[in-house]
Amino acid sequence: MTPLVLFQRWLRQPAFSAQVTVVLLLALIAAGGAHYTGFAAPQVMLNLVIDNAYLLVLAVGMSLVILSGGIDLSVGAVLALATTVAAWLLHHAHWPAWAVIALVLGGGAAFGVLQGALIHAFRLQPFIVTLAGMFLARGLCYLISVDSITIDDPTFVAVSQTQWQVPGGFISPSAAIAIAVLVVGIWLAHRSAFGRAVYALGGNEQSALMMGLPVGRTKLMVYGLSGFCAALAGLLFAFYMLSGYGLHAQGAELDAIAAVVIGGTMLSGGYGYVAGALSGVLVLGVIQTLIAFDGTLSSWWTKIVIGALLFVFCVVQRLLARPAGQA
Amino acid sequence: MNRKTPVTDALPLSALPTPKRRRVLAVMAEHPLLRPIAALAILLLIDVILLPGFWHLEVKDGHLYGPLIDILNRAAPLMLAALGMSLVIATRGIDVSIGAVVAIAATVAAMLVNGDRPLMVAYAGALGAALLCGVWNGVLVAGLKLQPIIATLILMVAGRGLAQLLSDGQILTVYRDDFFVLGGGYLLGLPVSLWVVAALSLATTALLRKTALGLFIQAVGLNPVASRLAGLRTATLIFGTYVFAAGCAGLAGLMIASNIKSADANNAGLLLELDAILAVTLGGASLAGGRYHLAGALIGALIIQTLTTTIYSLGVPPEVNMVVKAVVVFLLCILQSSELRPMLRRLAPRGGAR
Amino acid sequence: MSAPAPLLSLAGIDKGFPGVQALSGVGLRLFVGEIHALMGQNGAGKSTLIKVLTGLYPPDAGRIELGGAAIAPRSTADAQALGISTVYQEVNLVPNLSVAENLFIGRYPRRWGQIDWRRMRERSRQLLAELELDIDVEAPLARYSLSIQQMVAIARALNISARVLILDEPTSSLDEAAVQHLFRVMRRLREQGLALLFVTHFLDQVYAVSDRITVMRNGRTEGEYLARDLGRLELIQKMVGPHAASTAPLAACAQTTTPALTTHGLARRGALQPLDLEIREGEVLGLCGLLGSGRTEAARLLFGADSADAGDIEIAGRRQRFASPRQAIASGLAFCSEDRKLEGAVLALSVRENIVLALQARQGWWRAIPLKRQQAIAADYVQRLGIKTADIETPIGLLSGGNQQKALLARWLLTQPRLLILDEPTRGIDVRAKEEIMDEVRRLCAEGDDDDRRMAVLFISSELPEVLRCSDRVVVLRDRRAIGTYERGQLDERSVLEVIAADGPR
Amino acid sequence: ADKPLVLGFSQVGAESEWRTANSNSIKDAAKQAGITLKFADAQQKQENQVKAIRSFIAQKVDVIAFSPVVESGWDTVLREAKNAKIPVILTDRAVKVSDPSLYVTFIGSDFVEEGRKAGRWLVDWAKKNAPTGEVNIVELQGTVGSAPALDRKRGFEEIIQAEPRLKIVRSQSGDFTRAKGKEVMEAFLKAKDKKIHVLFAHNDDMAIGAIQAIEEAGLKPAKDIAIVSIDGVRGAFQAMAAGKLNVTVECNPMLGPQLMQLAKDVVAGKPVAKRITTEEGVFTADVAAKELPNRKY
Numbered sequence A: 001m002t003p004l005v006l007f008q009r010w011l012r013q014p015a016f017s018a019q020v021t022v023v024l025l026l027a028l029i030a031a032g033g034a035h036y037t038g039f040a041a042p043q044v045m046l047n048l049v050i051d052n053a054y055l056l057v058l059a060v061g062m063s064l065v066i067l068s069g070g071i072d073l074s075v076g077a078v079l080a081l082a083t084t085v086a087a088w089l090l091h092h093a094h095w096p097a098w099a100v101i102a103l104v105l106g107g108g109a110a111f112g113v114l115q116g117a118l119i120h121a122f123r124l125q126p127f128i129v130t131l132a133g134m135f136l137a138r139g140l141c142y143l144i145s146v147d148s149i150t151i152d153d154p155t156f157v158a159v160s161q162t163q164w165q166v167p168g169g170f171i172s173p174s175a176a177i178a179i180a181v182l183v184v185g186i187w188l189a190h191r192s193a194f195g196r197a198v199y200a201l202g203g204n205e206q207s208a209l210m211m212g213l214p215v216g217r218t219k220l221m222v223y224g225l226s227g228f229c230a231a232l233a234g235l236l237f238a239f240y241m242l243s244g245y246g247l248h249a250q251g252a253e254l255d256a257i258a259a260v261v262i263g264g265t266m267l268s269g270g271y272g273y274v275a276g277a278l279s280g281v282l283v284l285g286v287i288q289t290l291i292a293f294d295g296t297l298s299s300w301w302t303k304i305v306i307g308a309l310l311f312v313f314c315v316v317q318r319l320l321a322r323p324a325g326q327a
Numbered sequence B: 001m002n003r004k005t006p007v008t009d010a011l012p013l014s015a016l017p018t019p020k021r022r023r024v025l026a027v028m029a030e031h032p033l034l035r036p037i038a039a040l041a042i043l044l045l046i047d048v049i050l051l052p053g054f055w056h057l058e059v060k061d062g063h064l065y066g067p068l069i070d071i072l073n074r075a076a077p078l079m080l081a082a083l084g085m086s087l088v089i090a091t092r093g094i095d096v097s098i099g100a101v102v103a104i105a106a107t108v109a110a111m112l113v114n115g116d117r118p119l120m121v122a123y124a125g126a127l128g129a130a131l132l133c134g135v136w137n138g139v140l141v142a143g144l145k146l147q148p149i150i151a152t153l154i155l156m157v158a159g160r161g162l163a164q165l166l167s168d169g170q171i172l173t174v175y176r177d178d179f180f181v182l183g184g185g186y187l188l189g190l191p192v193s194l195w196v197v198a199a200l201s202l203a204t205t206a207l208l209r210k211t212a213l214g215l216f217i218q219a220v221g222l223n224p225v226a227s228r229l230a231g232l233r234t235a236t237l238i239f240g241t242y243v244f245a246a247g248c249a250g251l252a253g254l255m256i257a258s259n260i261k262s263a264d265a266n267n268a269g270l271l272l273e274l275d276a277i278l279a280v281t282l283g284g285a286s287l288a289g290g291r292y293h294l295a296g297a298l299i300g301a302l303i304i305q306t307l308t309t310t311i312y313s314l315g316v317p318p319e320v321n322m323v324v325k326a327v328v329v330f331l332l333c334i335l336q337s338s339e340l341r342p343m344l345r346r347l348a349p350r351g352g353a354r
Numbered sequence C: 001m002s003a004p005a006p007l008l009s010l011a012g013i014d015k016g017f018p019g020v021q022a023l024s025g026v027g028l029r030l031f032v033g034e035i036h037a038l039m040g041q042n043g044a045g046k047s048t049l050i051k052v053l054t055g056l057y058p059p060d061a062g063r064i065e066l067g068g069a070a071i072a073p074r075s076t077a078d079a080q081a082l083g084i085s086t087v088y089q090e091v092n093l094v095p096n097l098s099v100a101e102n103l104f105i106g107r108y109p110r111r112w113g114q115i116d117w118r119r120m121r122e123r124s125r126q127l128l129a130e131l132e133l134d135i136d137v138e139a140p141l142a143r144y145s146l147s148i149q150q151m152v153a154i155a156r157a158l159n160i161s162a163r164v165l166i167l168d169e170p171t172s173s174l175d176e177a178a179v180q181h182l183f184r185v186m187r188r189l190r191e192q193g194l195a196l197l198f199v200t201h202f203l204d205q206v207y208a209v210s211d212r213i214t215v216m217r218n219g220r221t222e223g224e225y226l227a228r229d230l231g232r233l234e235l236i237q238k239m240v241g242p243h244a245a246s247t248a249p250l251a252a253c254a255q256t257t258t259p260a261l262t263t264h265g266l267a268r269r270g271a272l273q274p275l276d277l278e279i280r281e282g283e284v285l286g287l288c289g290l291l292g293s294g295r296t297e298a299a300r301l302l303f304g305a306d307s308a309d310a311g312d313i314e315i316a317g318r319r320q321r322f323a324s325p326r327q328a329i330a331s332g333l334a335f336c337s338e339d340r341k342l343e344g345a346v347l348a349l350s351v352r353e354n355i356v357l358a359l360q361a362r363q364g365w366w367r368a369i370p371l372k373r374q375q376a377i378a379a380d381y382v383q384r385l386g387i388k389t390a391d392i393e394t395p396i397g398l399l400s401g402g403n404q405q406k407a408l409l410a411r412w413l414l415t416q417p418r419l420l421i422l423d424e425p426t427r428g429i430d431v432r433a434k435e436e437i438m439d440e441v442r443r444l445c446a447e448g449d450d451d452d453r454r455m456a457v458l459f460i461s462s463e464l465p466e467v468l469r470c471s472d473r474v475v476v477l478r479d480r481r482a483i484g485t486y487e488r489g490q491l492d493e494r495s496v497l498e499v500i501a502a503d504g505p506r
Numbered sequence D: 001a002d003k004p005l006v007l008g009f010s011q012v013g014a015e016s017e018w019r020t021a022n023s024n025s026i027k028d029a030a031k032q033a034g035i036t037l038k039f040a041d042a043q044q045k046q047e048n049q050v051k052a053i054r055s056f057i058a059q060k061v062d063v064i065a066f067s068p069v070v071e072s073g074w075d076t077v078l079r080e081a082k083n084a085k086i087p088v089i090l091t092d093r094a095v096k097v098s099d100p101s102l103y104v105t106f107i108g109s110d111f112v113e114e115g116r117k118a119g120r121w122l123v124d125w126a127k128k129n130a131p132t133g134e135v136n137i138v139e140l141q142g143t144v145g146s147a148p149a150l151d152r153k154r155g156f157e158e159i160i161q162a163e164p165r166l167k168i169v170r171s172q173s174g175d176f177t178r179a180k181g182k183e184v185m186e187a188f189l190k191a192k193d194k195k196i197h198v199l200f201a202h203n204d205d206m207a208i209g210a211i212q213a214i215e216e217a218g219l220k221p222a223k224d225i226a227i228v229s230i231d232g233v234r235g236a237f238q239a240m241a242a243g244k245l246n247v248t249v250e251c252n253p254m255l256g257p258q259l260m261q262l263a264k265d266v267v268a269g270k271p272v273a274k275r276i277t278t279e280e281g282v283f284t285a286d287v288a289a290k291e292l293p294n295r296k297y
């Protein structure tokens, strides 16, 4: 077939908009590097992953939820709850680290499954259920402690201060974990029956049912996974901050959703890639870093510039990806 | 390509309103507003039981005064926001920039008033700014076909920044009495804000009922592809809803500013969008688009405000607020679920064994 | 060949919906190694019966037995586990996944615990090859026309190793060739000892494959017959009551020579080669061709649903190119899409609202049609086209397939177009309704409107005889280009196929 | 003479007038002192502050200063700063860290102390104006869990515990905003169970909102209900001048000049005190009118 046809194929393939995102991301970084000395330094790039490890984990969970045609607003709060519970158990109850980690992860998953069950059993809208979930999780934080609790558990401290040397700088264990989670997420989404069921669900729930797919179970698992990721993100956050606090990661859910959508996933479900989460998170990270490097922006200009960059990014992405977009 | 757009399916049937019945009772039981109203009633009942002075209404310098009036007065801005949001949601959209628009409108109004401009100019300026925001959102969503949540997220972030830029991060206090009427004044014993909301909702309802807009908006929300093929101006309609929503938000901003006699760009309308969406859904609308219930959205707003006021009046310690709110919302949702009745039947001892 | 004990038997099945008693005391017997046709008018209850049988609806009463044991499946999954594989009337696949996945989702070939994409692709190709369908199995399903999607749905069902195979109007939008492939496979499965239940509205097809026929009328079993004992007319009478199906060509209506619409090299890359078409006022122009020949594409281009990238359309001397359906409608076009569910019905809206939608859209949002008038209009068409519905306020999604189709037709007839484009209008419509509808259409062509302009019709159908019977002229499409125009009577079914075949590949 | 010294400053956000004043003061002072300021707004998020600080480290600034969103959770990043040999100055809030050498000095107000001042004033007031009987206090807290809210509450309660007849009968969060402050106060006023004698607001904005609610309830703020608040922003002084607010405890945002001086000293290697408090007054209604003109924020 002619190159033209091939080109059109490429334009039409669903992966296209995701690829555009990556290209634009590189462009953004290049621009930053050209503008601010030391911006393109390897460590700065590594910091992107280190600083946003928790967000990446959230975004992976969120990707699955959104692909299944749902949404999970509770992740930020669950993250905070995870930090608070962990901190409290370590600081006040003096549990061993491993037990705390196990409990927190289990709890997060359970929280998610519970939301999933409500959504499925009562045919409730994910938006409200998870919104209420968000209130609940934040509320529980305050019940445990309104104050922020320092984590002095040796294991956590050790993890938080470990730095693994890599060419060009260092990365933190959290970053490594986040990448691992991403890989697992990608595998799940594209190579496991569960993952494909998620896509089917997002494409058309009724058909999925009529094709004999386990709709209910899939839903529970999706929200369970999202809850698990949120809890894990909470642990990473705890490593990062060495504190548990009810006000941690406010609005993180929105960041996660934004990251997923920027990564080229359709909020209506069914279309997109888990890998997009990474590019989405990095875009947000780079924007923040740009602003930090600029360092002349007042609080409000910061907001305006973030908006403007988001705008430029989404529009360019949209225009380039137009052939793939639907009418 | 347009074959890709997801469609709402014939089934699940419970998602569809069942046809009219002969029996009035049955019709009532099917009425979409029944459940929200029930929810509100239950909340109020709880108040009556727990709060002695709750129903207490007195006449203070020529107007009614009491908890109920507070709730109505406080709920007014949220009602407006919900009104706009419900149309956006009906077209499968969502607008998270409401709060930012509130801040912008409030700030602009305060600046104009403090600049000794006539009140009407201030209002015009504020609403104009708000509508501009709506146009911006509309162009991004309907024109560029960005996903609503991300498109409006842009304004959500930048909008508040703009407001702060205008006010230089200061709280602009207003000292002109005429400005305070909208959010604090009274007409025939009831808050002016309430009259405004009532007027706007009635006007909107009339517009949707008397013209074909209601039908069109539903059609576009339920099946955009089919609507386009039937000759609807889908893009224009969607654009319109965003402008309308922003307009409502602007008005809400005016109310809030007028009520606290100042414009606080940093905090005005913070997270109002979430409450608005919650109100719309509590009102019985689906975020998947299609059916809307303006009255439902208003009731939803009242439910939320009643809950908040209740929490304050009960003297619940602040750190428990969230949990209470969460639990109530969960309960309300379950109460509203169409699955509840069959489920109970199944749980009942000799329930239909199928 | 009928074995003593039926493999699957239903008895005394009741199913009621608010306002409708869809099934009352329905019985059905299915024997090993037979193809069993389920016949009945639109709304007779066929699909409902099938949905009950496969666990989508719980029956209000009645008993289902498989191999002598009572069963009560609660979901398609259950039914599949019991060995009942189904193709539902509305294509139920997921548009966002690839063709291959739609074939295998739920039963992926695995390798080391993970999906083996390569094997899946290969087996999909084989599977589709059996139906002689050669398409890119990696492309998302949404890319393909409804007919293709229906083939895929069938392929999926065939691939499930089952004892009972149920096909609800599988052929409704397939062309002759595709139907033949399908039948071949069905016969083979019969030899392998499956029991097949087959719903269709095409009598020829019934007699071509089925051994036994069960007729339903108004939610009751009218009777069960051996195909060879039951004549066509009898069958029709059993379905619709006394009524004769005319197969004689309809009287040619005084077709004018004034063109209603002319296309000049209208084309779109990858969809349609430059097309020159003249449609005259008061005529029915048939468009035939094989599946994928580009008929739908042509229609969509005419109507501005897709934008053409070459050529233009001439109406009343004005040459233009439609950027949107809206413009097309403004200049008097109407398009009844082949894809009822996605591009036609707004399922949650009432029959009334669906009917008036297009007219209201043309009148603009400001000049609303008074409710009273809407109701009058709707009631009128429900009566004229015999739409079976509890009430004009019933959500159209609750109507049977055929009745939805009629309602959509009403939507367009209501706009009194100059050119009415019908893509598979008779899809899923029963024998009698077909005639009623086509007669209605012809009548509208015949009688001019107020200023004596006659409506023209562009008629697309995969059912050749129908096209030939109703059209004044036919245009034959192949590989997305027109390869000839023929006057009425010049062609019969065979010659069309010959034309298509003869015109050697380019 | 040589290249100007670079100061990386991470601000909490722009949640209030007070904060804005604080940011402006720092920016102006930096200009005055000829220091290149790298300013990063954290939008109330600790994680953003950490990110900002790490990017300052990456940019190799000479000094890092920041007003922590919360006390805990700074060990890791501060250690990184230390390894990079960049001195760290805390402004306006302290931090809890395992190793105090992680920051050079802490300059700024002490929320607990502010709470105490408010408490002390109230105790005196009670002695004079309500020598006998219960004194019912309602409290408008700041954002739940935020450092100022917690500390001011702590300090305040610590003092009034001494006086058993001073009782906090209601306490609810007003999120530091006028709107919420007014809304909550309305609810308090409607709950008729106890008479309210005193309002203690964690910041002026909430107090101003509450004043409106009190007036709408037909009561006289500062007369029928005594009002104590904290921050000392302009609005508070106007309220006092109008006789609607009894007292505000100053919390000085004008840290700029001191901060710049410190930065210079630290870089120059001069010894600096570990804790530098800013002088902060308690302003009552009678001094308000006179003080108002020379309030810069």
Ligand SMILES: Nc1ncnc2c1ncn2[C@@H]1O[C@H](COP(=O)(O)OP(=O)(O)OP(=O)(O)O)[C@@H](O)[C@H]1O
Pocket (backbone or CB within 6 Å): B013, C017, C018, C020, C021, C022, C040, C041, C042, C043, C044, C045, C046, C047, C048, C049, C089, C388, C389, C390, C398, C399, C400, C401, C402, C403, C428
């Ligand atoms: N979910 C439902 N709710 C209400 N009524 C329904 C529902 N499903 C089917 N019906 C009604 O039951 C009757 C039988 O419908 P069904 O789809 O079984 O007819 P059918 O025989 O399949 O017709 P067709 O040949 O057009 O497909 C119709 O009158 C239809 O309106």
Ligand SMILES: Nc1ncnc2c1ncn2[C@@H]1O[C@H](COP(=O)(O)OP(=O)(O)OP(=O)(O)O)[C@@H](O)[C@H]1O
Pocket (backbone or CB within 6 Å): C133, C134, C135, C136, C143, C144, C145, C146, C147, C148, C173, C174, C175, C289, C290, C291, C292, C293, C294, C295, C296, C297, C298, C338, C462
């Ligand atoms: N045999 C085929 N091989 C490849 N693609 C096909 C085939 N048949 C149909 N298609 C796809 O379907 C579309 C063409 O079908 P279209 O509906 O336009 O043809 P048609 O003449 O209307 O036939 P039908 O309506 O029966 O599908 C194109 O998108 C094409 O990619």
Ligand SMILES: [Mg+2]
Pocket (backbone or CB within 6 Å): C046, C047, C048, C089, C168, C400, C401, C402
């Ligand atoms: Mg059917």
Ligand SMILES: [Mg+2]
Pocket (backbone or CB within 6 Å): C145, C295, C296, C297, C338, C423
């Ligand atoms: Mg077709």
